[in-house]
Amino acid sequence: MNFTPEQIRELAGQFEGREPLDILQWAADQFGSRLAISTAFGPDGLVIIDIAQRKIAPRIPVFTIDTGFLFPETLELIGKIEREYGITIEKLQPDPVAETELYRRDPNRCCHLRKVLPLQKKLPALDAMITGLRRSQSATRGDTPVLQLQETPTGHRYVKINPLATWTEEQVWWYIVSRQLDYNPLHDRGYASIGCTPDCCTRPVAEGEHERAGRWAGTAKKECGLHTFAANI
Ligand code: SF4
Numbered sequence: 001m002n003f004t005p006e007q008i009r010e011l012a013g014q015f016e017g018r019e020p021l022d023i024l025q026w027a028a029d030q031f032g033s034r035l036a037i038s039t040a041f042g043p044d045g046l047v048i049i050d051i052a053q054r055k056i057a058p059r060i061p062v063f064t065i066d067t068g069f070l071f072p073e074t075l076e077l078i079g080k081i082e083r084e085y086g087i088t089i090e091k092l093q094p095d096p097v098a099e100t101e102l103y104r105r106d107p108n109r110c111c112h113l114r115k116v117l118p119l120q121k122k123l124p125a126l127d128a129m130i131t132g133l134r135r136s137q138s139a140t141r142g143d144t145p146v147l148q149l150q151e152t153p154t155g156h157r158y159v160k161i162n163p164l165a166t167w168t169e170e171q172v173w174w175y176i177v178s179r180q181l182d183y184n185p186l187h188d189r190g191y192a193s194i195g196c197t198p199d200c201c202t203r204p205v206a207e208g209e210h211e212r213a214g215r216w217a218g219t220a221k222k223e224c225g226l227h228t229f230a231a232n233i
Pocket residue numbers: 067069102103106107108110111112114115195196197198201224
């Protein structure tokens with residue numbers, strides 16, 4: 001992977017406001033088999049998967065992190081997506097965690113063991129990773145660029161590609177509804193953002209609450225670490 005930080009910043013500026021399709025095709029052309037989509041099957045990930053699987057050649061592989069605490073509805077959705085697009089989604093697994101309810105005592109440690117470490121193990125196989133990050137998802141994501149060069153604590157550099165960075169939640173749902181994509185039925189029960197099953201990690205949001213308000217509600221924790229463990233360079 002030969003991009004300098006300056007080149008990535010310049011490209012990020014050029015891609016600002018471009019169609020996700022154009023960004024994804026650029027990524028496929030640049031990174032070939034060392035590119036993958038990372039998703040937890042939220043609405044944003046579903047849009048990216050749909051564009052990538054229907055319109056991009058060569059097809060871009062998809063992976064997810066199976067923390068061991070995924071909702072049954074999420075697992076069912078993964079199966080539907082695999083059948084819909086005729087793909088196999090790679091499921092990264094954490095090493096066994098001795099304390100089963102670590103999420104109550106130390107959710108940051110739990111996310112590190114169950115999410116961040118599996119991703120960190122996967123990344124050396126990639127030069128670029130596509131995510132569904134959007135600026136409008138939360139204050140902590142408000143300055144998400146379309147492209148960013150990142151380096152893991154173990155020294156692996158990769159390009160993070162956020163084709164929906166500039167989209168709104170309404171645009172995402174418009175895409176899903178107008179194309180009649182499958183989505184997680186928990187969204188219809190008030191779960192705006194869906195992570196792991198413990199009620200301290202994911203709960204439904206009330207009318208008027210922000211879309212990520214149901215994640216680790218009542219604590220200062222806003223991110224699982226997947227989007228913050230690597231340094232921007
Ligand atoms: S979201 Fe909760 S259960 Fe899932 S890894 Fe993080 S702390 Fe653990």
